[in-house]
Amino acid sequence: MxxxxxxxxxxxxxxxxxxxxxxxxxxxxxxxxAGWGETAFRQEAIASVVLVPLAFWVGQGWVETALLIGTVVLVMVVELLNTGIETAIDRIGPEWHVLSKRAKDMGSAAVLLSLLLCSGTWIAALWMHFGNPA
The missing domain is CATH 1.20.5 (Single alpha-helices involved in coiled-coils or other helix-helix interfaces)
Known part of the structure; x- marks a missing residue:
């Protein structure tokens, strides 16, 4: 059996x-x-190969370095969760449904917010590193 x-x-x-x-x-x-098979996750993972080592140079102290790395990792975590939501919805069925759309849109919004947080954190750190002559 x-x-x-x-x-x-x-x-x-x-x-x-x-x-x-x-x-x-x-x-x-x-x-x-499985995440590596998704284009968005693969792009974010490749970006992290550049951004994580760069965080050690840009970060002014261990807290800032950890924040820079943390925001990069957060984007990848949220992308994996979004992919999980999309996969579960697609498993249920291919037909369009308002709740399926809503779940997928909310997952996408979560990715957007994590990208905005990451971008804002990096822009602020880069500004402090290069734009502040003091």
Missing amino acids: TPQPHEDVTAQKRRTGLSRMWHALFYSFAGLR
Whole structure:
């Protein structure tokens, strides 16, 4: 007898301690691999390869450096969540529905807000680094 999909989920729920953490780590890596298949996430990940090291040069102290890196990571986190929402909606069905549109639009708005926060933080840090002669 082959296990049903819901039995696999139940098996994960029964795990505890290090076993659960170990398996969750592999699920997380699978999620990152799936995210890499999305153009927007891939673009943000490539940008992070430039921005994260740059944060150590632009940041004036460890708090500012952490904020610069944190906003970059936040964009990627929100993008993954948005992709998860879109994937779940698409799983339900391809037909147009007002609630499906609403969920996808809200996910997109969350990405926009995270990008605005990231951009604003970086612009302020760059201004302080290059635009302030003091």
